Amino acid sequence: MNIHEYQAKEILGRYGIAVPRGRLAVSARDAAITADEFGGHVVVKAQIHAGGRGKAGCVRFAATRDEAASLYEEFLGMRLITRQTGPEGARVRRVYIEEALSIAKEYYLSLSIDRKHARIALLASAAGGGDVEEASQGAFARVLIDPCLGPTAHSMRALAVSLGLESACRRMFFGMVQKLYEVFTSCDCSLLEINPLARLSDGRLLPLDCKISFDDNALFRHSELLAYRDIEEGAPEEFEASKYGLTYVKLDGDIGCMVNGAGLAMATLDALLLRGGTSANFLDLGGGASKEAVRKAFSLIIEDRRVKVILINVLGGIVRCDVVAAGVAEAIAEASTASYALPKRHIPIVARFAGNRAGEGRSLLEAIKDDVFPIRFAETMDAAATLAAEAAGAEGRR
Amino acid sequence: MSILVDKDTKLIVQGITGTEGLSHARAMRDYGTRVLGGVSPEKPGERINGFPVYRSVTEAKAETGANTSAIFVPPAGAADAIHEALEAGIELIVCVTEGIPVADMIRIRRVLPDYPASRLIGPNCPGVISPGKAKVGIMPGAIHAQGCVGIVSRSGTLMYEAVAQLGALGLGESTCVGIGGDFLVGMDYREVLALFEGDDETNGVLLIGEVGGMSEIEAAEYVRSTMTKPVAAFVAGKSAPRGRRMGHAGAIAEDSASSAASKMEALLSRGLTVIEDPACMGQVLSWMLQNSPILL
Numbered sequence: 146m147n148i149h150e151y152q153a154k155e156i157l158g159r160y161g162i163a164v165p166r167g168r169l170a171v172s173a174r175d176a177a178i179t180a181d182e183f184g185g186h187v188v189v190k191a192q193i194h195a196g197g198r199g200k201a202g203c204v205r206f207a208a209t210r211d212e213a214a215s216l217y218e219e220f221l222g223m224r225l226i227t228r229q230t231g232p233e234g235a236r237v238r239r240v241y242i243e244e245a246l247s248i249a250k251e252y253y254l255s256l257s258i259d260r261k262h263a264r265i266a267l268l269a270s271a272a273g274g275g276d277v278e279e280a281s282q283g284a285f286a287r288v289l290i291d292p293c294l295g296p297t298a299h300s301m302r303a304l305a306v307s308l309g310l311e312s313a314c315r316r317m318f319f320g321m322v323q324k325l326y327e328v329f330t331s332c333d334c335s336l337l338e339i340n341p342l343a344r345l346s347d348g349r350l351l352p353l354d355c356k357i358s359f360d361d362n363a364l365f366r367h368s369e370l371l372a373y374r375d376i377e378e379g380a381p382e383e384f385e386a387s388k389y390g391l392t393y394v395k396l397d398g399d400i401g402c403m404v405n406g407a408g409l410a411m412a413t414l415d416a417l418l419l420r421g422g423t424s425a426n427f428l429d430l431g432g433g434a435s436k437e438a439v440r441k442a443f444s445l446i447i448e449d450r451r452v453k454v455i456l457i458n459v460l461g462g463i464v465r466c467d468v469v470a471a472g473v474a475e476a477i478a479e480a481s482t483a484s485y486a487l488p489k490r491h492i493p494i495v496a497r498f499a500g501n502r503a504g505e506g507r508s509l510l511e512a513i514k515d516d517v518f519p520i521r522f523a524e525t526m527d528a529a530a531t532l533a534a535e536a537a538g539a540e541g542r543r
Numbered sequence: 544m545s546i547l548v549d550k551d552t553k554l555i556v557q558g559i560t561g562t563e564g565l566s567h568a569r570a571m572r573d574y575g576t577r578v579l580g581g582v583s584p585e586k587p588g589e590r591i592n593g594f595p596v597y598r599s600v601t602e603a604k605a606e607t608g609a610n611t612s613a614i615f616v617p618p619a620g621a622a623d624a625i626h627e628a629l630e631a632g633i634e635l636i637v638c639v640t641e642g643i644p645v646a647d648m649i650r651i652r653r654v655l656p657d658y659p660a661s662r663l664i665g666p667n668c669p670g671v672i673s674p675g676k677a678k679v680g681i682m683p684g685a686i687h688a689q690g691c692v693g694i695v696s697r698s699g700t701l702m703y704e705a706v707a708q709l710g711a712l713g714l715g716e717s718t719c720v721g722i723g724g725d726f727l728v729g730m731d732y733r734e735v736l737a738l739f740e741g742d743d744e745t746n747g748v749l750l751i752g753e754v755g756g757m758s759e760i761e762a763a764e765y766v767r768s769t770m771t772k773p774v775a776a777f778v779a780g781k782s783a784p785r786g787r788r789m790g791h792a793g794a795i796a797e798d799s800a801s802s803a804a805s806k807m808e809a810l811l812s813r814g815l816t817v818i819e820d821p822a823c824m825g826q827v828l829s830w831m832l833q834n835s836p837i838l839l
Contacts, residue, residue, distance in 0.1 A: 258645055258649070258726065258727075260726060260755075260756045260757070260793075261756075261757065261758075263648065263649055263652035264649065265649070292649050292650055333644055333645075333646050335645065335726075360644055360645045360646065361792070362618065362642045362643060362644045362792060363644035363646060365618070365619065392788075392789075394784070394787050394788075394789060396782065396784070404700075405700055406699055406700025406701065406703075407698060407789055407790025407791040408696070408697065408699065408700055408701030408702070408751065408753055408790075408794075409701045409703075410700075410789070411698075411701075411779035411780040411783060411789050411790070412698075412701050412704065412777070412779045412821035414781075414782040415780070415782055415803070415820075415821055416820060418782050419819065424782060427782075427783070427789055429790035431790075432641070432681075460700055460703050462681070462682060462683040462699070463681060463683075499707055500683055500686060500707070501683060525711075525822065526704060526708075526822045527823070
């Protein structure tokens with residue numbers, strides 16, 4: 146789960162880490178008042194979950210209250226495209242106003258989990274700010290943190306020296322890392338990134354930006370963090386799907402895919418790609434999908450206006466093909482009598498059932514006679530992917 | 544011979560009183576695995592579907608002589624269940640549970656080297672099966688046939704797909720190992736490959752990888768430097784956008800090096816047979832085994 150910058154800073158504040166004064170503005174007037182409060186000079190920051198905002202021009206300095214107000218107006222509602230949002234961009238729905246500070250030097254600092262060593266890794270660089278992604282690997286110093294010890298004084302001292310921090314600053318640096326580590330472990334973070342971490346002209350060390358992601362698997366023990374969830378960030382289908390225990394990832398093709406299991410779902414998209422097809426989505430029904438979940442999954446696909454063809458690839462292990470077929474049948478029946486405006490058109494379905502109750506599943510689907518959704522069957526993944534890719538090509542020519 | 548599980552496997556099920564635990568305990572027994580009982584701290588002394596229930600893993604091991612445990616404990620208690628099995632001296636621990644917090648696995652991985660006699664498979668894995676001998680996990684037993692292909696995979700369903708493709712060509716498996724789709728797991732590809740290398744029933748190996756992490760490449764390095772048996776590999780997720788989690792907690796391409804395309808390239812350059820089309824895993828394996836010098 147990702148959260149906004151202003152929320153991340155709120156959390157840092159709660160753990161005793163000093164952050165710049167800031168407030169979420171609720172109107173242009175509020176932005177102006179906030180600017181007054183912070184002495185006129187502020188930074189106006191669009192809040193979206195993706196990074197790269199600075200380069201996209203949505204973190205800007207305002208020298209007066211009027212400038213703050215007009216930047217607020219400009220940012221709010223704007224569709225922001227950064228290198229992390231993809232071509233669709235993300236709509237700005239919140240604008241954060243922060244005091245402007247005089248910066249002497251910027252650093253990069255992050256905590257994340259190192260897969261190879263199964264440790265929390267601290268990454269730091271003297272090249273902070275928006276250019277850090279272009280910086281070479283060699284520009285980063287990395288320290289693996291032993292979970293029994295936490296960040297040790299000697300390793301942080303060595304790190305501070307390698308970053309070129311002067312001695313007065315090193316103690317502050319160690320104190321901050323200890324607190325960040327506490328945030329990371331107490332909140333079950335998967336990423337905590339401070340970029341830039343700024344050394345101010347007045348000597349203070351302050352996080353100017355902060356990005357936090359939480360480990361979804363650990364959210365069950367952090368009900369206090371759920372309030373930070375912003376369901377409007379990300380595709381609405383993705384949130385809808387998550388309520389049913391499904392994983393949905395929006396892609397940019399035209400073949401709607403419904404598959405059981407993450408690996409098989411990814412492989413199905415890959416097989417389509419090799420046959421000239423492109424997927425509109427990744428959809429994993431998971432290990433034990435119910436009829437309800439399948440119905441929901443299928444509805445998400447048929448309500449997607451980009452979808453020209455639907456590919457169902459189910460290899461029943463624990464999942465039963467007949468349960469999947471029943472869910473699909475319900476969704477189709479619902480669509481034909483739906484009050485919502487289903488684009489009334491032609492959406493061929495290619496279904497491949499194998500394993501647990503494959504025959505029963507196929508019989509259930511064969512019983513469906515619906516002009517909008519003609520169904521064809523395939524025995525193998527090869528045949529299914531080929532049929533679906535061909536059908537999408539044919540639909541494209543219609 | 545096969546690896547990890549066989550006729551000598553003596554299994555207990557941690558979390559046997561849960562719905563999943565019990566139904567899979569039965570399915571494993573039906574397959575022919577010696578399921579000697581289960582563990583549930585709440586209900587010791589009961590018998591459930593013929594399985595005796597013990598208070599702790601230590602007690603279960605003392606009573607039954609179990610050497611293997613399958614864990615079906617819910618996420619909040621699963622890491623503790625792994626540790627309990629380690630402390631009891633269980634040799635093979637298969638953790639099926641999906642959804643364990645990464646922080647819990649950091650702690651487990653920190654202590655794992657203290658138990659050199661134990662091996663951990665998973666979490667978030669389908670388990671291990673040596674067809675015709677024993678299954679410890681949740682895979683559908685019926686699709687498997689005994690044979691000479693070893694499979695190691697992060698994904699469960701994609702492993703079943705490979706098995707189905709092999710079966711259609713009349714090929715079977717020595718052992719299939721699902722190492723799990725989580726960010727942090729126990730045994731990795733390289734360790735499983737080393738076991739296949741020393742197994743006289745395995746003639747060739749299929750490695751099924753996916754986006755995220757570098758463990759496929761570390762495994763390929765081992766294949767290049769040490770292995771004599773042929774290894775073919777497929778890496779799922781060519782269509783996966785960078786930075787998006789594709790179903791599995793661990794299936795996320797953090798950088799270009801952990802993308803499917805660059806992994807496939809890295810595997811090819813280390814001498815593996817790289818399978819581009821997941822619909823052709825069976826065919827490639829069949830071809831590889833026929834053309835492998837090891838069989839001549």
